[in-house]
Amino acid sequence: MLFHTPLFLVFFLAFLCAYLPVRGTRWAIPVIVVFSSIFYGSWNWMFLPLLWVTIIVDYSLGNLLARTEDPRRRTLLVAASVVVNLGILGYFKYWNFLVASLAPDPQLAARLTLGNIILPLGISFYVFQSMSYVIDVYRRTQPPMKRLLDFAAFVTFFPHLIAGPIQRVQQLVPQLLKPDAITLNRVASGMLLFASGMLRKGLGDVLAGWHDPIFQNIAAASPATVTLAVFTFGLQIYLDFSGYSQMAVALARMLGVDLIQNFNAPYLSTSMREFWRRWHISLSMWLRDYLYISLGGSRVRLPVQIGNLVFTMTVCGLWHGAGWNFALWGLLHGVYLAVNTLFDRLAGGWLSRHRLVDRAVTLVSLPITYIAANYAWIYFRTATFDQAMLANGKIAEFALHPAWPAAPPGLVLIFLAVLAMDLVTRFKGEILPFQAQLTATRVVAYAACTAILLCAGIVLIVGVPAHQFIYFNF
């Protein structure tokens, strides 16, 4: 059930009918859980029990952790959570990949392969989110939750269930239990944000309509076209995921709940470190808090820190998908971050004393970061390593013999529109933040902007073959 489809509208209206009368009472959480389960089950009822296994296991382990002070037992309990969660994830997402990669001979690989395993929707998101609760309880940064349904609501809350943003218990659960008042300001800004997300999704689909055939037959496309396609895919994945995240945040906002913002103009970053602070923020924070810092973070010697960075980003790549291309994508970002860290260590001090040079470096860093981030998408988008190499060859050919790509003129408009949106986000934040005072002028502005974005969204979405959100695959 995609957020921008009429079916979701019917679902959401039904949810409001059930939720609004009981909002703030003890019945609100059960309503959220039931409707979120319906939301998830509408994709495939068969996988609903799996979601609940994760919930029940982590809820139970969290409570067991609270009852014991024995460090060994605590470690065992948190390890059990990690094993169960990663086991589920590993079975559905990585088993066949691991077998194909590690089995010594093809016959054994064929025997161990488990046929076509269906990847449960949003499994990487809800497993990470659920697991983080147990780790937080283990670290004593989070008390255990008393009610199973509260924890279930935290995991299943439908706006974020399938593709994030990945939430933390301490951030979300208090809001679910005692949501903010649903004010006109919240609803108006939520609708505006939702329309903006829909527009982004639509723009992303338009780009996909152009570059998908190119990626299907890279060999036949001209070097300039392939090069452009890499950048349009970079833009598509950004628009697609940030659009989904905006819609998720918008839905929650209208219900009086504030989710973490997942994107903040990442392509306007001036370094890869900054890029990861602005791209898929909830995942970056999760990996930082639960993996990178656990490995020692930046408190260790530089070579170890570099190694930690590369390892964390490779895991990040594999989190996105079971394939060497994803691992390579993560590894590449790990290398980017390593270079970035080394540069900061070596030149950071000197640059801070030479402001003019520092500004010049910042200016140059912007396009370099943009190009580097987009280049890495090759490994994300192409199905095989051979295709990635083919795309690399085309890009090299383009670099040697630059030419104008055969592309529709509207692509430029999309790039400019996204640039404009991101410049506003980068320097002004949300155009119409819901916390601001609601004046008559603002009401008119909300309504007009929402209507315009909605019209544009309708134009971009109606009749387009239903493109699933890219991050649903992860």
Add this chain to the structure above:
Amino acid sequence: MTFAAVLASVNFGVSLWRVQGKAPPEYGTWTGVLQVERKIRLLHEFCRDEPVDALILSSSMGDLGVSADVLTHEISAALGRKYRVFNFGMGGADFSTYPLLYRFARMVCKPKEIWVVAPASTNPGQKDSLDDILLKGPVGHLLEWTPLLRLSFELHDIALARNAAAIRDFALNASFVHRPITNLDLYEIDPYGDTVSWLYNPTEGERRATHRINRHDHIMKFVRQPNAEGHRQHHRLYFSDRTLGAVYDLRDLAKRDHATLTVVPFDTATGLTMRDSEFLDASKRFFEPLARYYEARLADVRPAFDLRPHMVSDMVHLNSIGAAEFSKLLAAQVTGRPAPPPPQLAGAERFQEEVPDPHWTTFTALLVKKRGDPSASLELQYFQNWGLPAMRPFSNYRVAIRLPDGSEKILPARVGARGHVVVDTSGLALEPVDQILTAQIVTRKATMGAGMGVPLASYRWSADRRPPAFWVEGLAGVESGALTYSTVDPISVRWERLRDPGKHDWIGLFPVDGNLASRLSFAFVGGKEAGELTLPAVPQPGEFELRLFRDKDWDAIAASKTFTVTPLAGSVAVADATVAAGGAVNAKWSDLNHPHKQDWIGLFAKGAKDDARIDFRYTGGALNGTLQIPVPESLRPGEYEVRLFSSGGWTRLATSAAFTIAPPQPVARPAT
């Protein structure tokens, strides 16, 4: 309030959106099939005020081969009350598709009868078949939920949603590059849902013979089986579980809606020509059980249908002439009246199946002219879909006509409104009999057989005798000041009767038949109702016309008569091979095709540049003549030449042969 106002304003703006004077193309994004959506909208209009008595479900064979228009009129006349038939036939449909089509139709209105017009065929259920596309289309999952389906249709019918794909495409590509190419590009659909075809395909030739043999063998298999098991298996081939499931589905839907079902046996155009009893009896082995499964009555008019070659669009489909005749028979049978006699049309015998006619293209149209029809002019409405040549108002065409006696004429024609071509046929010697003519539109310079790829949607014989300039009579007019110009003459332009003139209404100069991109020059009329202006000379020879346009509108509202631009010509020679300095050169010019009083002849050193003129004289505007150019005494002896220039300018028309200027002759002194 603001939200609704902005939404409504944008939606209203989109509903007014036009590109090149036309509404943007539809993309069929609601169902995934453009033709289905067009027919749903037509049905919506059709049953807005009155109920539908019968709904035809069929493939393209019935879509083209049965006329709901004729059925409506014939049955209404027979019953003495209104009886309304709508053709919901769809290209690519088969038995599995009919229940889906019916679900779309009943969403709009429920008919009292359903007529399944179908040939004997299997129902293989291939991927990307029409039912596959419809079920996987955006609304496919709503087909079982009529209220939601209806709501979805109404929402999608809002201008913004309906044109979303077109806007998207246009915004991205600056044109409609992803416009779906369908047979709608070739056919008009009339308000009764009939896909109209006046086409006659003269190029199929022997393929028809092969098709006939195959079709015959195909049907005869219903009786030519070795044993009972063979018959059973053959029956299962045609009535598979898939087919029967769809048949029962439609039957149950019809029952639920209290609609009766009728099976109308049909065939490919070639199949319909086979009327031998053996063939027809064999085919009954399909249609009788089909009617039984549907619990439907059978209305078989094939035995009475005398299909002639001029009723055939191609080897599979009838054209609208054939559809009308088949429908008359069907109407007679369902109303229990005697079958009408087959029409006798002079010239029909000239059409022979399997005999190719290389002079005519696949866009040839057949026109019936009844004895009582007027004949002063012929109005042809050509289908103007996206992707087809745009026939703009006031552009000139020619229409090639073949008469029943086989003689062929090319008549001048003019576009009145977009796609509406008026042909002056007053000069045609038409016999006062029912007859059939062949017509094909050609461009002004094209010849017979080089027809344009644009299909005829409808035609009408008219009694209006139009003068040659009928297209501008009573309307704004634009004319050239002369019928011929040289390549250096400015073009003088006169316009008049321009109502509500705008400052930026404009007149453009175009090659005859040239498209808008071929414009050579233009000028604004400056907000005047009538006036004159001058456009720059046309440097290349050819035939041109002036067109008058409103501001920001690319459809001309008037066009001038054609005028010709010819290259300048002339010659010049000197009478004497040697001229003494101080004397005069006798220059003789002739053959000036555009004489001008400031045409001039100059004296030059041989090979000198044109601006190194020694002296000159004007010709005075004469076509030919002689003049004298004085030679200064101081001129150095040597080789010289004279050159003829046009219109006081520097366009050189001709150069004489070189001649010699000798030293001045000594003046004889008087003896002292």
